[in-house]
Every structure is written in C-alpha cells, then in structure tokens.
Amino acid sequence: MGTESAGTEQRQPVMADVAKLAGVSHQTVSRVLNGAPHVRPDTRDRVLAAIRELDYRPNSAARALVTRRSQTLGVVSFDSTLYGPASMLDGIEQAARSAGYFVSVTSLRSLDGRSVQEAVDRLRDQGVEGVVVIAPQTSTVSAVARLSSSVPVVAVGSGNQTQVPMVSVGNRFGAGEATGHLLDLGHRTVHHVAGPANWLESQDREEGWRLTLQAAGAPVPEVQRGDWSARSGYQAGLRIIELRDVTAVFCANDHMALGLLRALHEAGRAVPDEISVVGFDDIPEAAYFTPPLTTVRQDFGELGRRALEMLVGELESSAPSPGHVQITPELVLRRSVGPAMRR
Amino acid sequence: MGTESAGTEQRQPVMADVAKLAGVSHQTVSRVLNGAPHVRPDTRDRVLAAIRELDYRPNSAARALVTRRSQTLGVVSFDSTLYGPASMLDGIEQAARSAGYFVSVTSLRSLDGRSVQEAVDRLRDQGVEGVVVIAPQTSTVSAVARLSSSVPVVAVGSGNQTQVPMVSVGNRFGAGEATGHLLDLGHRTVHHVAGPANWLESQDREEGWRLTLQAAGAPVPEVQRGDWSARSGYQAGLRIIELRDVTAVFCANDHMALGLLRALHEAGRAVPDEISVVGFDDIPEAAYFTPPLTTVRQDFGELGRRALEMLVGELESSAPSPGHVQITPELVLRRSVGPAMRR
DNA sequence: TTGCGGCGAGTGAGCGCTCACGGCTTCGCC
C-alpha cells in the first residue's frame, strides 16, 4: 500500500476515496449515490461535496457486477440507413434515455435466422437487459420467435406473430385507406408496387390493397415488386408504362413512388391527370416530389418509443408480454392523385 | 452454501462451474477463453466442451471491472434521422464490430456546449473507452475541443479545428467542383442555397462556392439560407424565383435541392433549360428527382468507418492524435444542369 | 431505571473475472 506516498494519484477516485474525504464509510457514500433513506442531510452534503471535489464517477462495471443490471438495452436493426429504421432508432434512444437506460446497437448483415440469433447473443454477451429488434422480415421475425435467449425481446414490425411481443403499424389498414381512396375517386382498379416479398410491411400492405380491391369487386392486377429503393420503383414504373389502362398506382413506400413518378414523367404520362400515385410512409420529402405525393403517414419515432416502453414495462414489472400494440397510420392527401380520367 | 442441494440451479453458470466440469482450475478456463498460450490441446477441448455443455457466457461486467476495458465505444449524434448521420452511424457500427467493440449511442437534444459535455459524460459514466461525435455544428465542435474528458474523442465533421482529431469530407473542394462546373457551362454566376449557419458543412460549402466565384471573377449573389430540409429549399426557391437573371443554383444538400426543384416547377421555370441546379450528398433518391439531380457525392459510410478506425487507432496505440483525415467527394453529373441560356 | 424500536451509521462478504505469482512436470543438453 505504498501508493499513499505518490501524492495525488492519476488513478480515478473510487468510493473509498470519497468516503475518506467525507469522513464516512463507503456504505454511506453508496447510500447517498442511490438515494437511500436514513442519511442525515449534513452527512449527505459532505458526501456530495467530496464527490464533486474529487470528480468521482461510480464505476458502472462494478455496479453491474453486483446488481446484475447493466442499465443497457440492445437494438438490432437491419438497414439503419433507411428513413424508417433510423427514425425508430432515434425514438428508441430517446425513450431509453428518459427511462434511464443506455442503448447499444448492432446491425444485421444477412437475413437468415442465425444472423439474428448471433446479433442477440452478441448483445446479451455484452450484458444488455433487453433487446428490441427492428428487422421486419419473415425470416427474422420467426427467428425472434424461436430465439433461445434469457433476455426479454420485443420486435417492431408487422404481421400477426403472437409468440413475440411486438409493436407495429396498421399496414393493412393504411394500405386499405390508400386503395379505397383511389377507388372512391372512380378508378376502376389500383395497381400496386410492392416491397420485398419477405418483408412483413410489404406483405401487409399488399394484403390490405388486395382485400380492398376484392371487397369493392375491382379486378386485382398483378403486383410489381420492388426493394423499397427509388431505383426499383423506377423499374416498376417502366413495366407499368407498358400496361394498358393503368390509372392509379399504390406504392408500398415513398421512395419507390418517387422512382415511379420519375418513370411516368419520362414517359410523358401526367400525374395525376393520367395516372394517380399514392405512397406510404410520408417521409419529409414526400410533400416536395413532383407532384407532391399523397401518402400514408406513419410515425416511426412513436413506433420506436412504444417498442421501448413495452420492453421497459416487461423488464420492470417482469410481466411476460403485453401482447401486441398497433399504431394507426393516416392518409395524407396531396396532388399526386386525382379522379379517374373520363374517356 | 446450501445452494448445492438445489441440484441444477437456475443461476447462470460461472467460470468456476465450467472449471469444475472440465476438471481444471478457473484460471485455465480463463486462459482458454482468452486464447492464452500454454494450454494443452486436450485440456482446451475439455474446457470448450464444458463451456458448450453449460452454455456458459463470460460475464462482461466482471471482466470490465478487472481489465478496466469495456469493449464499448460511444457515439453521440445530433439528428440521426437525417440520411448523413444515419449512414455514418451505420459505418461506425460496422467498423466497431469488426474491431471487436460494441457501440452505444446517445443523441443531443440541444446544441449548446453543455449538452455535448452531458452526452459525453453520460457515455463515459457507462464506461465507454472512446467516443465519436457526429455533431457538425460550430458550437458542438468547439465544445468537443474543450471537453474535459478522460476518454479519447474523435469528431466527424468539417472545419479546420486542429485541437480535436477529426475526419471530414472535402466540402470546400466539392462545393468548388459544383460551382466551377456551372461556371464552365457558361453561367455568369451561381446562386447558393446554404445550410444552417452554424453547421460546419454549411460554412465550408458556402466558402467553397464563394471562393470559386471570386476566383473566376464572377459576382457573388446573396446567399439563401435553409435548414437542410426540403421545405426550406422550397422556400428558398420561392425567393430565388423573384430574382432576375438566376440561371444556376448550387444547393448545400440534396433535400433542399428537391424543394428548390419543386418551387421552380410550380413557377414554370424549366430545369435545366432555364435554371441549372446542383445538390450535395448524392442521396440514393437524387437520381430519381425531376429532373435527376447533379450533385456532389460523399460516402457517409466510409466517413463513419474512418472515424472509428481513427478512434480505435488512438485507443490501441495510445498515440495522441493522427490529426485530420479528409475524404474527397466527387461530382456526379445528371440532367439537372445544362449550359447557360443564350438570350 | 429498564426496555425497546427506529434512525443513522459502519463492517464484512462476495459478485465473476483477470493478474501475478508459484509449483509441478517434462524435456533438452552437457
């Protein structure tokens, strides 16, 4: 113990240092730090002063070791470059912070179940207390469902998985609203540019579209499939241009709608005079497309926040699963839709 | 110590359990886990088998406590909903994982220096070994510079701060390229829709634009200032329409360019025939604007990756600071620009 | 006076790991 001779050490101060300075025991310091009762005000003040003087920071690893709580939540996401996931992450982080948690992120490279298990394991090895998975593909969601994990997991996505707690958007409803709106305007039917087949959002939006057409007795055209990107929307547009009698198109997201608008524009097809276009998401740019895009708004940030609340609820009440929370999207009308042509 | 009687415990297995099962000491288990030399192959195999059988996971908190290394890096970002920050975060996460680190994120609510200090402190309290700050505003960068922190910090941004290690994009260069290209096409001068005044990218792009005009002896018009959003680009567009003799506009990002295009379109001003427009960033959608946008491409993912490499380098070699890394952007030509009108 | 409950502290153990050591075995070499 010859370290005393070295004077003011470089070493970070620990609880014992604070205790010595304040003239109390380390336990009292701990009590002050954790807001425990039965500490006299002046004692507390002395401790706090000592903490400030030494610029003492509790060591989170030591605390985590003994309490078995890391105050950390994990997020696994698929492509956090997309607007949706990025916004959800943002919402999650906000909610986590206000609930007193840190958030640790990791992203998936591939979509197989192993990759999901790997990511969750990685997070778990780090000691996270719970995980929210933003990976709305059939493969990943079913992987989450059969995840062998000791930590609570909530998914954000879609679909009707009931095995895993989840928060999602009413995609079927939103798609139905969009499709119904177009039908109401007199369009004989509505074409659809869908997202990737293995995404749940994609499936649900397609289903909402299809069901609405069927309920209205409208013909159900073949689906054009994209990958969410503007590029794929453009390519779908090229195919749609070839088709006869297309007067209305519902795109599964705004980016693809942008690509579609581009293709239509190049082909000299006026929107909305000849063809009406509706998107999904309401990204901030949608109002500035040419023409401004009618779309279905969903609040990604809220989605993330709700997912986190759900996780924290599960964590702190140790209740098994509050089931499934849904957020209702809303149709936003802009200039990209109009009544069906009379010809 | 009556726990033995309970048989197979619910309790997570610890190193001692593995050691007992493998018939070795806990230290040998530790050696196997950490790849230490001097362990006989068959001993190693026995240990590995025991680990698998018990599904043993090392406790990261315990390890962090003694090694004083958390294997965690922090990221503080400002608005991770924007395409740029989101992509950087993605790049950072990838690079961190392949370097063997976890990533913990937190975002800033406000822009004052206190907020930055707070965020970094928060991360530090969690035990991160280093921090990368994605918050490219004058206020935050100078806050980073005078950060009182014991952990290494690297910033990703712009500007010529030398006090803090940084990786940035050649914004001045990119803006110069864009402006120069327009001048080369015969435009008398180039107008500018700038980003927020307190963002470094904004300042640098504006400076690159201004310098290029001055070098060419072209008049320097008043700057229209936006906030990166398409909405603000639209509003800038409304103002620009009022001006006489505008034939070329350089926007500080693609989103504002989109808004500008919208405003021009509504006013019946043809792009590029009457007015040429150039953006900055090359977001994936830029190629599908109406018309497709000429812009300056920067690789955000690479930016993030480089920032993380820099941080890890600093961490592992304990060298003070490799200074400043710059990434060169590239002009991408599309249909939104054309030669100056002859009239 | 004695007893007793609760407030305000302190003491010691132990969380699960790594690090510094120390001891035993096996080999190479003169």
Place this chain on the structure above:
DNA sequence: GGCGAAGCCGTGAGCGCTCACTCGCCGCAA
C-alpha cells in the same frame, strides 16, 4: 545423471461496488 528452462496448470488476491448484517444512540413508554 543432473540441472536449468520451458510448458502446463493452480492459488490467492483484488477490481469497485452493493447487500445483509451489526452497532450505537436517542427518545419514549413501562
């Protein structure tokens, strides 16, 4: 055949904290 070196493995301490105790003191009722 003996001796040093290296390979292989075990022992104990301790990282910085919290949790379960214990202890002294004061006030109040018996």
